[in-house]
Amino acid sequence: MDSMNTQRLLIVGLDGATFDIIKPLAEAGRLPVLATLLQQGTHGVLQSVQPPITPTAWTTVFTGKNPGKHGIFDFQTFDPQTYATSPVRADRHREKRLWDLLTEADQPSIILDVPFTYPPRPFNGIMMTGYGTPRTAGTPFTWPPTLAEETPADLRAEIRLALPRHRFDRSMAIVEEWRDIMQGRRRLLRHLVRERDWALFFVVFGITDNLAHIFWTFADPLHPNYASEEGKRFREAFFQAYEQCDALLGDLLDWVGPETNVLIMSDHGFGSVYPRQYTFRRLVEGGFVRYKRAPLLAGVNEWAMRWAMRLYTSTPFFKELVKRLRPGQAKLVKQTLAAGGLLPTHSAIDPRRSLVLPSEFGLQLWLNRRGRFGHGMLDEDQAHETIARLREFLLADRDPITGKPIVRAIYEGRDLYHGAFAAQGPDIVLELTNFYDPTTRPSAHNGRIEGGHTPDGVFIAYGPAFRRGDVVAHATLADIAPTALYLLGHPIPPDMDGRVLTDALQPDVLEQTPIKRGETPATFGEIAGGPDFTPDEIRDIEQQLRQLGYID
Ligand SMILES: [Zn+2]
Structure with missing residues (x-):
């Protein structure tokens, strides 16, 4: 030795x-x-x-x-x-x-x-x-x-x-x-x-x-x-x-x-990044993800969820309000929103109508491919087309305060992963822009980030x-x-x-x-x-x- x-x-x-x-x-x-x-x-x-x-x-x-x-x-x-x-x-x-x-x-x-x-x-x-x-x-x-x-x-x-x-x-x-x-x-x-x-x-x-x-x-x-x-x-x-x-x-x-x-x-x-609700909201707005319709609220539910997510992600006041509630109250509000289908949850996603299946975390996306998922709907060409459209859609988003892109990069799983489990990994991974800069003191505030x-x-x-x-x-x-x-x-x-x-x-x-x-x-x-x-x-x-x- x-x-x-x-x-x-x-x-x-x-x-x-x-x-x-x-x-x-x-x-x-x-x-x-x-x-x-x-x-x-x-x-x-x-x-x-x-x-x-x-x-x-x-x-x-x-x-x-x-x-x-x-x-x-x-x-x-x-x-x-x-x-x-x-x-x-x-x-x-x-x-x-x-x-x-x-x-x-x-x-x-x-x-x-x-x-x-x-x-x-x-x-x-x-x-x-x-x-x-x-x-x-x-x-x-x-x-x-x-x-x-x-x-x-x-x-x-x-x-x-x-x-x-x-x-x-x-x-x-x-x-x-x-x-x-x-x-x-x-x-x-x-x-x-x-x-x-x-x-x-x-x-x-x-x-x-x-x-x-x-x-x-x-x-x-x-x-x-x-x-x-x-x-x-x-x-x-x-x-x-x-x-x-x-x-x-x-x-x-x-x-x-x-x-x-x-x-x-x-x-x-x-x-400092945008919250996961932002990703969910944009995926819904871009038509990539659809949520299940509650039987009594057919049609209304998805509209209401979109509205709630917009409120949550674009109105810092609302988000802060929920976070400032005492734990018991916050839980009640979140449970009520979730029960009403107003908070994006994995279980609320409708796999029969979604092109893309996001994780709970909102950064990993699986293309709803035919043959891979129970309700798969995309063939190979449609999968490629979906990635291209998603890329264009999300990379165009700018933070209204700083003007920076909200999504910093979009990776494809085939470039990130290799090995026995690579095929089970997400097809797309989003990287969000980090807005944190301890050296600057901007005059404007940005409550959208967390x-x-x-x-x-x-x-x-x-x-x-x-x-x-x-x-x-x-x-x-x-x-x-x-x-x-x-x-x-x-x-x-x-x-x-x-x-x-x-x-x-x-x-x-x-x-x-x-x-x-x-x-x-x-x-x-x-x-x-x-x-x-x-x-x-x-x-x-x-x-x-x-x-x-x-x-x-
Ligand atoms: Zn960690």
Whole structure:
């Protein structure tokens, strides 16, 4: 073993973190640890997958493969015959995760709160699964299953999911709950880092994404919320999420010691984008999507929904009104709107009359092709014609305040995905323009935008193997797994789509330890394929999506 193989690797994921927040806060002296790492390590934008959403992105991080290979395109999948949705499961593909590959080399890993790792599959190490784990009683979210018993009594209460129970609302309750989760995680991390054996320690903090979903508009000077009464308080609550991560990162660096290599990364960025209701509204207005007609309201229903969506997306006042209601009231309003067919939901789409089938998220679109879907209606020529028309229709839309296009780019699935699941992926993925610009203070306000995911994540590498005070370009999510394998002395499997981020490495490290190319694909012989989620588990996972505002 050469010396590099004895170096351990710490990966810290900051879900949804963006340099648009990190850099100004670091310059203001509020993120001292990240500021030091930016100066003394190597950093750059980490390009996410399309669409840049949590399950898709993290699965690419820990497999090193594009979504066409792992098949996780969304939070939910839908049945091509019945169009019924169900939450995605992490055990429906054959791709090995980083820790599976380390297990084969007898290197232990500790994997904490990484999204969409449930259900855990046996491996050499310790795991507590992350976001996407059902919070129903008795869920086996740890590996080994005996983790709680192995943990000292005073820390046993911390063997819990790092998922807040508070509803998605603008109150300080969820901020307090996150503070409690982070304090508990600090105690558990100190124990695991120092007392347990590991070569790879991989932990994700969800607080940066969760609080961004709730408070982002209060941090955007372009949004009227910025100057509102609660503006400063909510903005501070959001910035403090980054400060908490920074402080814990400092502790982690102390505990792992200077000989450990450290990667800090996010699965996607965050910015100011148009809400998903905008996409649904325009798809209806363009005749691409039609909603089911309620029998009593035939004809009226679709008109009413279009009207409601127009009100919701073009009248910031109405949207804010709904968001400002107390959680119980907001739920009632949303339920009433949904029951009246006035909120766009996946289940309200009429597959018999829609050319395009959008996901709940509104960014992934499937062409309703004949032979592919139960009510498929498009042949190959019509599918091409639909894409061309959709492109022209959506790319022409301009934001009335800034004049910028609302849709930044329209991708085709065949250009984005390759692998066993590529044909199941969306035909079209929309990328929305990010209107966030912390440096400008426009005189006009724009209440149409809201906080949402962007493709620009963050990458910061620090430690003995990495260049100091340098930047990397063109780093992508799929590069994390091969880079981690290289740092831990492993060959890179031939079927990984990413590459070792050599630009970030010290030249003498590469000279002493050349990259080894493996011959064996990083795939299991068979799919683990556990049982489907139970109705209770599905209800709970949908509740998690609701907390982030992904579904109504
Ligand atoms: Zn995320």
